[in-house]
Amino acid sequence: MPRRPETMTFALPTGTDAASVRARVTAIEKVLERSFTIPGINMPVGLDAIVGLVPVLGEIVTTAMGAYVIWEARNLGMPKWKLARMGANVLFDTAIGAIPVVGDAADLVFRSNSKNLRIILKHIDKHHPEARVIEG
DSSP states (O other), X not given: OOOOOXXXXXOOOXXXXXXXXXXXXXXXXXXXXXXXXXXXXXXXXXXXXHHTTSTTHHHHHXXXXXXHHHHHHHHTTOOHHHHHHHHHHHHXXXXXXXXXXXXXXXXXXXXXXXXXXXXXXXXXXXXXXXXXXXXX
């Protein structure tokens, strides 16, 4: 009898430590900005651009997920000015995404979640060195 392939499970850490937050926000950014690759042009696309095609509801969903990333950053104790900068990124992405055709194209170019991830990772690397990850 042939063996059934094992199912792959992926669990995100649930802790409040910096390493757990790093893993969660990195995973969310990947889902929102780099889940798929457009064949032919090799451009990474995520749910932010795809769900953004749905009028109103798509922007609400992607804004809520962007707000979650900011909430995670707040729980890390990041300064208010960094949180405000992250909020401005999400707000700008939402405002541009609300424009019917232009917004859908802008979602491919302006990646607020990637910008916010860089802000969080820079903070974690500086203030929580035990949570550093060597990427390669």
